[in-house]
Amino acid sequence: MASAVTPRNEDYSQWYLDIVKNANLASNSAVRGCMVIKPYGFGIWERMQRQLDDMFKETGHQNAYFPLFIPKSFLSKEAAHVEGFAKECAVVTHYRLMNAPDGSGVIVDPEAKLEEELIVRPTSETIIWNTYRDWVTSYRDLPLLINQWANVVRWEMRTRLFLRTAEFLWQEGHTAHATAEEAQAETLQMQEVYATFAEEYMAMPVIRGYKTENERFAGADNTYTIEALMQDGKALQAGTSHNLGQNFAKAFDVKFANKDNQEEYVYATSWGVSTRLIGGLIMTHSDDEGLVLPPRLAPIQVVIIPIPKPNEALDAKAAELLAAFKARGVRVSYDSDDTKRPGFKFAENELKGIPVRLGLGSRDLENGTIEVARRDNKTKESQPLEGIVDHVVSLLDDIQNNLFQRALDFRTAHTHHVDTFEEFEAILNRDIPGFIYAHWDGTTETELKIKEMTKATIRCIPNDAPEEAGKCILTGKPSHRRVIFAKAY
RNA sequence: CGGGGCAUAGCGCAGUCCGGUUAGCGUGCCUGCUUUGGGAGCAGGAGGCCCCAGGUUCGAAUCCUGGUGCCCCGACCA
Structure with missing residues (x-):
């Protein structure tokens, strides 16, 4: 019998699709952009869920559940947030069907129009912060450390199984704190939880970093990320942890009385990983024979x-x-x-x-x-x-370690430092481009210009980026540290 | 939203241009026999609203008109 998957060097994109399909992870569905996650694929997700859930609990979080539907008016309360998500929201406008008068089937009952339309959650900050207003009155109510496992919908123009689907499964943590320092500590703690999970369980090395203003979550003061490098030399954002500052507290009027009986807005974080991780898992380890799973996440070891x-x-x-x-x-x-x-x-x-x-x-x-x-x-x-x-x-331990080491070696071999735009473009034009550490002048304008010229984006500024004087590869303006560029999923 | 492709057996496809037996092939499935340390062989068998709706015709998977759905590439985005 012929090989079950297209070789990577022939057509990487097809290779990925072949793995997902032939290893029985998921399939396309009758609904555009939505996938059926099959038992074997879901088994991997269950392993991920179980481990992450334990880690969330260990760090003091509890699970809860909030509605799938969000009143349209909620979404618009935080300006940047609505700006970021408005373009990809599914909207519920009616609540009833009826038989068509001409007998042609079932139609939407025009009489059953909702007074206020409902958005299918693309993320739950708004409905959750609207609820937190009632939950938080005193500093004694804080910190509030909640996670939910849920599905969300983002009406993406272009989808890819696991990596970007219109509906996906994820967890979203939403916490409230009395101080900016606590919120920042929580944001970093959860980034580290994700990084630990990625490296120790997925055997997928990640860079811990934070996003530029341009790449930040809509409504966040700061977005921390873990970035992984796939075998085709493209970056994958594998998890994000946001410091939301007081943006949502202000939008939803969530205040608490501090020890001095003074009213203050609370500080917020949110953080999430999704079924996209399965896509990352596939593209980190698998080969031309098929899927390769790290023992710790393999449904069958x-x-x-x-x-x-x-x-x-x-x-x-x-x-x-x-x-x-x-x-x-x-x-x-x-x-x-x-x-x-x-x-x-x-x-x-x-x-x-x-x-x-x-x-x-x-x-x-x-x-x-x-x-x-x-x-x-x-x-x-x-x-x-x-x-x-x-x-x-x-041996299972050896395999787990070997997979991580192999992925790390791959990343090392495809990580570059460049100081000129010519070198930068040359690396990006390689078959496997990888991560590029380069100087950037710090402006969104330059970032967008580089993206337009090369398709590469700033994946992150590493948390531990050392101070280093240099010149922006595009404008030559001064820069005090390198950022990581890559083509990305 | 642009560009391309596809829709026929569980899955993968041919047939459609140029209308004409009972719609076919591979694989999978069922039965039997043989085989068995890296994707077994032979024989028999079951399995189809040929995407939907109209139309043309003696006759439509095939031609015409109009729909619908999904996939891939790009723009956008996790």
Whole structure:
């Protein structure tokens, strides 16, 4: 059978689509721009959710849920916010259908027009801050640390499975604080939670940075981001944490009495990651054989394949192994399908990115061995059955670490420092452009000009960017530190 | 919103230009036999509102008119 996916160097975009489709992660739907997340893809999301949720709880947050619909008037209360989202909102105008008088089907009942139209949330700041007004009266009510898991809708012109869909799943944290310092600390804390998750669980190295004014969230004073580099040399914004200052508190009149009984507006943050992370996961590790998953997020970490096909002796040994693996918390499965041959299963499990494959054959039983194949580097070796669980548990760690290291090496190899516009353009014209550290004069005007000329944008200013005197690559004006440019998703 | 493409079996497609048997191929599915350490072989079988609505015609998947939907590329954006 021919290869299931288009090679990356032939058509990267098609490669990505092939992986999503053939690894059974998601498919397009009858609704433009909306996807069906299939069980295997959703399994990855569930792993992400579980881990992130634990991390949110550990940092003191609680989950709650706010409505899908937002009164239209709410959206316009914060000027920058409405400006940013107005162009991509789905609007509910009616609440009832009726049979068409001519029998042609069902139509919107014109009598059932809503007095105030409802927006399908593109994000929930407005409805949440409208609610927080009632929740916060005293400094004793603060900080308010809430997260919600939800779907949101942004009517994007162009969509791509996982990376940009009209509807997507995410979490959005919304916190309220008594002081600007606390809000800033929260913003940075959540950026670090995201960065830790990305690096330790997704094995995806990220840059911790903050956005330029131009790239900031609509309504934020400052937006912090984690930026990852994909295999085609384009950047992916993988998570954002916003310091909203008092913008929403003022827009929704959320005040509290401080210890001196003085009324003050509260300080806000919001932060989110979405199913886009799955797109990032795919484009960080996967290869021309299919998906490659880091063990910590793989729905199935180890698959045991009977060779050449299941029989009583193999089934018995497999059952023993399954129990032993499960006892160690390993997510393992036994592929006892006797209608497929081993070769088919090997290819299928590679396509699905299962980190470790154990080939258990009749000869192995005689010899007391088992074949261990790792997905990340496609190597395989025969191992003694004795102690195999320990071996595999440690191998899963190795794979997790190897994937991170490999991605980090890739990023290092595709990170450049340039001082002239000629070098800058030359790097961007490469097949795999990558991150470019360069000096910028700090103006939105220059940023937009560079984007227009090269399609590259400022992904972020690294949190730890060292002071360094230099000249803007475009205007030659003075700059005191480098920022990171890249083409981006 | 521009440019392109597609809509026929679960999935992937051919057939459409130039109308004419019972609409076909690959794959998957069901049955049986054989095979079995990297995507098995043979035989038999089931499976179709050919996107929708009109029209032309003795006859439409195919021609005409009008719709609808999805995908890809670009602009915009997480």
